[in-house]
Amino acid sequence: MEEEKLPRRERENLRRRQEILAAALELFSEKGYHNVSMREIAEKAEFAVGTLYKFFRNKEDLYKALMLEKAKEYHGVLMSVLGKGGDAFAVVEDFIATKARLFGKSLSVLRLYFAETRGASFNIKAGLDREIRKLYDEFLTRLASVLEAGVRKKTFRRIDPYYMAVALEGLTNAFLFCWQEDPERHSYEANVPLIRDMFFKGVLAE
């Protein structure tokens, strides 16, 4: 009973926070950090400007929180896939498919993901980079170690596992990017087998 009562306010607050973040996500992903005003976010979230500042110290903080939250969420999912163990081949297959499902859910997130990780991020001075980049490095290292296991088991050729990971990322991102640019024409999910195939076997005949 007590437990049910106490969290009510907390839950309410969390919900509000999420509503603000959702509004911000949509706007930022559509127009970019610098082309979105706090007033705009407030209006979209249907709060007063002042309310935003109850949840976030300032605009930068709001943006950081948004990015970090999404980063952690996606990071968690992908890391768990990579951590399952088992056949390197199977893990990579799972990874490609999971990435498809994960980003396939939200164009907005994908856009910010690209803005922040591929395009040099000029949005905020510093600090976000650091944390997100750390997560990404951690992920890339894990992916590399999975591939390394595959190399040791002779599943994969003797290629630097880190660069293999880089290549896999480049391949999957390229297709995600395609889809993001024109979701009507290009599907990422439909291309999962193709990606897998190209990554594993290359393009040469035979």
Place this chain on the structure above:
Amino acid sequence: MEEEKLPRRERENLRRRQEILAAALELFSEKGYHNVSMREIAEKAEFAVGTLYKFFRNKEDLYKALMLEKAKEYHGVLMSVLGKGGDAFAVVEDFIATKARLFGKSLSVLRLYFAETRGASFNIKAGLDREIRKLYDEFLTRLASVLEAGVRKKTFRRIDPYYMAVALEGLTNAFLFCWQEDPERHSYEANVPLIRDMFFKGVLAE
């Protein structure tokens, strides 16, 4: 002849324009569109602010001109490589190496390239996209047609040539991105053989 036709004034003006664009390139690539002021560009180019407006209607226009100029320059080089004709295999090899040389010359351009093409570009409202995207589509189509020729000649497996092109772009960009992020640790040029290898043969053993 053509050159002689341009009066001294015109040539002078072109030179000035280039100086402004060069200053802008450096600043934009370092700090991002929104964190660079016209005053800053003017100072770096050693002109008065007003002079910038003689050459460009406004800040957005200056940015567009810069991006378009670079896009055309790079586009021209890559298209000519793809147009040489000959063995699809050799053309792709040439393409990968040329891309390395091309972007390897200027980190600044590379950064803006990523900001504009990979990261969803939020710098300017719209319009730039259109023109640059058209150039890029043209380039991707040409690359695809080269690969298609390879498929027809059974050099490459029967994979949708457009997606093969997308994959090749993803692969090369991933390595360029690596290098751009940490030029000390990662070299794009040194990895050219690796990229070629992975693209052609994939990562599976045998």
Place this chain on the structure above:
Amino acid sequence: MEEEKLPRRERENLRRRQEILAAALELFSEKGYHNVSMREIAEKAEFAVGTLYKFFRNKEDLYKALMLEKAKEYHGVLMSVLGKGGDAFAVVEDFIATKARLFGKSLSVLRLYFAETRGASFNIKAGLDREIRKLYDEFLTRLASVLEAGVRKKTFRRIDPYYMAVALEGLTNAFLFCWQEDPERHSYEANVPLIRDMFFKGVLAE
């Protein structure tokens, strides 16, 4: 009897009001009207912000009430000293000493007193002035009338009693100000004889 009449509720309310005023006094005197927020006062007084508005219509009103209360308190003490009657000389002596004791008790009040009466008060738009000024005028007039009696009795020279009062105020305030600025170095109370002396005899030798 009177005290008994006030219901518990009333007494409770009065106590709360005083607590708010005490918190406000400390904060205002330390940081100035405009650098203190209602939230701050509420926190110091350990009430909710809304509660403050149960007792005072707005921030200005709270400030006015505080000033007026202190003004009345101090006014009462000084007026009673001036009303005691008797030798003008003795009354003035008493006045100087009483002022020392009175303001010596609270630096906070003294600071606000100066902010409000010497420094042109810019805290609130208007209105406070009126009431406080009236009290002050009343006090100055009474002081003048005491001095006038001294003039009539030939205790004092034939000087406009009002300006004599002004001079006495200036003299005592100057020393209070000294003390307020650096309580370690300057004591007002220790200088009471000096003040009396200078006021009565001036500074010339003989």
Place this chain on the structure above:
Amino acid sequence: MEEEKLPRRERENLRRRQEILAAALELFSEKGYHNVSMREIAEKAEFAVGTLYKFFRNKEDLYKALMLEKAKEYHGVLMSVLGKGGDAFAVVEDFIATKARLFGKSLSVLRLYFAETRGASFNIKAGLDREIRKLYDEFLTRLASVLEAGVRKKTFRRIDPYYMAVALEGLTNAFLFCWQEDPERHSYEANVPLIRDMFFKGVLAE
């Protein structure tokens, strides 16, 4: 010739700066630092808001510049009077009269002077205090040394010269304050002889 040309721009700038300061002085002295907005100052000075920021880094800076400029101006005049040398008696007479003329010229300055030096100044965080207070201390010390000379020459009684200076300041300020409050009823200049008289001889008969 050259000299005449160069300063033209400089002089123009100085004039603008003075116009801004004049507008600010009037507004600050009338309504206080916190009740005046930059927009208001700009409007009164007939400039755009941005122009204010060409001359002053921010609002605080503008206020500081204004206060310091006036402080230095008045400081200079009073110090020169105190530095003339000669009979301590005559110097003090001169000082009282000069102070009358000096402040008599501008009610606005006088109001800010009181706000800043008598009322505890809460306008700006810090720093101004320091500089102005230093000037004031310097002045008070000089005044004290003049009085000390008078004591040594037995012109004045054996009273701590610093406190004699404090007393003189209190006396003169009290009359200035009177005048400032109600310029119609009270004149400072007309009371110069009275002030001198009371300071020198006190109020006691004989």
Place this chain on the structure above:
DNA sequence: CATGAATGAGGGTTCATTCAT
């Protein structure tokens, strides 16, 4: 022409005040 001082719209942020709980 080239200049750069002047402009003022618009952004981020604060805080007195209100009102649903």
Place this chain on the structure above:
DNA sequence: AATGAATGAACCCTCATTCAT
């Protein structure tokens, strides 16, 4: 009755753009 979350007007300040010199 007491609370404090929500409100939004108003502040300070920046910077793209213009235009008199």
